[in-house]
Amino acid sequence: MRVAFSIFAAPLRFSPSQCCWARMPIGRTWLLALALLAGRGEAQRCNPELQGVAHNLAKGRPAYQSSLYPHPIVGAASKAVDGNCSGEWYTDGSCTHTGFEMEPWWYVDLGDQYAISAVVVKNRGDCCGERLQGAQIRVGDSVADHGKSSPLCGTITDTRLGSVSTLYCNWLKGRYVSIRIPGRAECLHVCEVEVYGTKPEDTFWERIKVPRVLHGGIRDSAGSTEASLLNSRMLILWALLLVLALLAGSGESQSCKPIPGGNNLAKYRPACQSSTFAYEIIGLANKAVDEICDGDFYHGSCTHTNGENNPWWYVDLGAEYAIAAMVVKNREDCCGERLKGAEVRVGNSISDHGKSNPLCGNITDGSNGSISTLYCKWMRGRYVSIHIPRQSVALTLCEVEVYGLTSENEC
Known part of the structure; x- marks a missing residue:
């Protein structure tokens, strides 16, 4: 039996055969949990897949970079979070630009710690896209070294002019998202950076508050070993695991290109x-x-x-x-x-x-x-x-x- 779930259509669908579909209502609790992961609706321009289903945490936030390229078109760090996804440095003036230097960097302050699902980076479109090759995206809570020691989300490999790179961070937690070109002297320019995620306490596993396993036995976060509390939480956990297994379907299931906050409307359809x-x-x-x-x-x-x-x-x-x-x-x-x-x-x-x-x-x-x-x-x-x-x-x-x-x- 295959099961599919849609945030927007809101049914669970059972498919005993290609052309026979039945429907049953889904509880509001599951809608709320998945909606929290999807984030608030807001139109985006760099990655159309996210339009209307995810909120860009970086937009309008304070941003900083290692230097400023001396040019009449000012490539300030804030140009990467202005909501303008144009990749034209000369005509639209909406890209950052550092000087030519060793390991240039840029980072944005999200204002609070978030669990980051994905980071979208728009490359320059009029020239010089290859400069972004190998740029590292990092997420963490410290900018003592401008984010250099923060955990790595991913590395940019697509340097085509105007390319849009989406890097999936697997819910890395942090307040700062940084970009650095490691190991060489280069100019760093990005034309937009979008960051998607949610508050750590809103992620699914934080909300169900699974009891922790310690050397002295199974205890809750306050150290209680009361049997009733343990049994109720374990019952909730097993019920949720069962539903998640149904939602997941076959163990071989996977997305060809995961879309943060998005739902595959074609999955299991006739x-x-x-x-x-x-x-x-x-x-x-x-x-x-x-x-x-x-x-x-x-x-x-x-x-x-x-x-x-x-x-x-x-x-x-x-x-x-x-x-x-x-x-x-x-x-x-x-x-x-x-x-x-x-x-x-x-x-x-x-x-x-x-x-x-x-x-x-x-x-x-x-x-x-x-x-x-x-x-x-x-x-x-x-x-x-x-x-x-x-x-x-x-x-x-x-x-x-x-x-x-x-x-x-x-x-």
Whole structure:
């Protein structure tokens, strides 16, 4: 039995088969717990996946950097938290810029300690994007060394002009988020930094207050060993673990590209395709929405049509949504080039399998195992479809994730 949960649609969905869905109401307690993790709604510009579902903790906060590049366009540290995601240093003047120096740094003061889910960094778009290569993102409670010794969240590897890097911090706790280029002399410039997270006490495990295990036995935070307190807390813990196991589904489940504060609307939804390749591993349409991001077709979690003219695949989201972004995982054991040029469309009609619905974008990366993210700019629709136009080829998808909001909640 597979179970999916949606913050916006708010049902638990049970799927005994591809086209048979039942619903049951979910308790307000779970909605509240997950909403706390998602954060407050606020429109964002650098990462459209987060628009309307997460709050940028860094926006407008005090920021500092190692030096200021002498130029009529002032690259002050505060330019990275001004809410302007333009990557144009010369024309828009909304990027930071240090002097050329050894290990330049920048940091923002969030004003309080937070458990950080993700940090989004926008690179300069007009030139010099390679300067950000290897920049370290750190989170901690001290800036005695400008954050250099704080725990590492991640390292920036995408230095394309105007690139947007999202680094997932696994709830590292800290008041300060810093960026440093280690081990070399360089200019540091960033055009926007967004930070997402929640207060540590609002994270799920802090709220259930699980009793601590000590050498002298199991005790609560105050040291009490009363049996009734222990039994009640353990009962709550086991109940929550059971529900979490149901929500998690298969142990192999994973997201191709985790979205902080986002919910995959396509997960376990009914899917259809133009044909099914007859082979020892059946590439059914629903293999693209099973939450298994394995790209090896022979492991059994990818779709596969026959080789045919204009093959297609689509998923029924069950209602109209405003779609922010889509993530498509390509096959990785071979044949990734088949997906190059595929059209991704969003709309409310499947009279022609979605072929006439508005275009969200085209897949341009045909490398084996590629993960393509397409931003749909809040296009509205119930159906998301993928077509390979004007070719006779097999269509294979190893996972499709769809992120958005119910239309009435669009920001």
